[in-house]
Amino acid sequence: MAPTSAGRSGSMARWQILAALAAGLWFAWMGWDTTCQTDPVTRETSGP
Numbered sequence: 001m002a003p004t005s006a007g008r009s010g011s012m013a014r015w016q017i018l019a020a021l022a023a024g025l026w027f028a029w030m031g032w033d034t035t036c037q038t039d040p041v042t043r044e045t046s047g048p
Contacts, residue, residue: 036047 034048036045038045
């Protein structure tokens with residue numbers, strides 16, 4: 001039995017919500033790390 005258009009649109013909405021949540025979590029995780037690390041030997045710094 002073929003899926004109805006209502007079933008396909010609901011599935012598409014779920015995928016869009018999942019994509020938006022994934023993007024939001026990724027940006028939140030990347031925004032969380034705002035510190036720089038300093039190597040005690042070389043005094044080189046790395047970070048955002």
